[in-house]
Amino acid sequence: MKKAVFPGSFDPLTNGHLDIIQRASEIFDEVVVAVGINTNKQGLFTPSERLELVEEAVADLPNVQVGQVGGLTVDYMNEIGAKYLVRGLRNAKDFEYERDIAEVNSVLAGVETVLLLAKPENQNVSSSMVKEIAKFGADKLDAFVPAVVVTALQKHFQ
Numbered sequence: 001m002k003k004a005v006f007p008g009s010f011d012p013l014t015n016g017h018l019d020i021i022q023r024a025s026e027i028f029d030e031v032v033v034a035v036g037i038n039t040n041k042q043g044l045f046t047p048s049e050r051l052e053l054v055e056e057a058v059a060d061l062p063n064v065q066v067g068q069v070g071g072l073t074v075d076y077m078n079e080i081g082a083k084y085l086v087r088g089l090r091n092a093k094d095f096e097y098e099r100d101i102a103e104v105n106s107v108l109a110g111v112e113t114v115l116l117l118a119k120p121e122n123q124n125v126s127s128s129m130v131k132e133i134a135k136f137g138a139d140k141l142d143a144f145v146p147a148v149v150v151t152a153l154q155k156h157f158q
């Protein structure tokens with residue numbers, strides 16, 4: 001059984017993230033979206049809010065679960081028996097970053113990283129960009145985030 005982890009802070013989940021999750025769910029038997037809990041970094045949404053938003057967004061994907069990770073992703077993967085780490089790539093900068101991490105994870109923990117290319121329409125989408133435009137009341141948020149996240153952003157900045 002091929003189980004993969006898709007880690008991230010998802011503060012908030014974007015259409016780019018969701019597309020990677022959907023495609024990974026067709027490749028692997030099970031996908032666990034691992035929401036990072038970084039106590040040193042105050043996000044826009046709390047860890048439980050971020051978890052709930054992901055859970056709602058992936059509710060229609062039967063082989064996708066959602067979990068929370070406080071420590072190293074590779075330790076979490078070992079705990080849950082996942083051998084594959086999925087990451088999305090939007091551009092060359094993402095590739096440079098992900099390649100270095102993938103090499104460390106492979107050497108340290110024998111983890112295989114699978115990189116999925118973001119679709120053109122998501123190549124300029126990031127959680128930080130979305131938070132910025134939501135703060136200024138953008139009304140086209142649905143181009144960048146799932147409906148459940150649009151509602152959460154509008155509530156947060158109303």
Ligand SMILES: O=C(O)c1ccc2[nH]nc(Br)c2c1
Pocket residue numbers: 014016017020087088089090094118122125126127128
């Ligand atoms: O939203 C982000 O910050 C972010 C970062 C890095 C990323 N790689 N692939 C995707 Br989709 C992606 C999204």
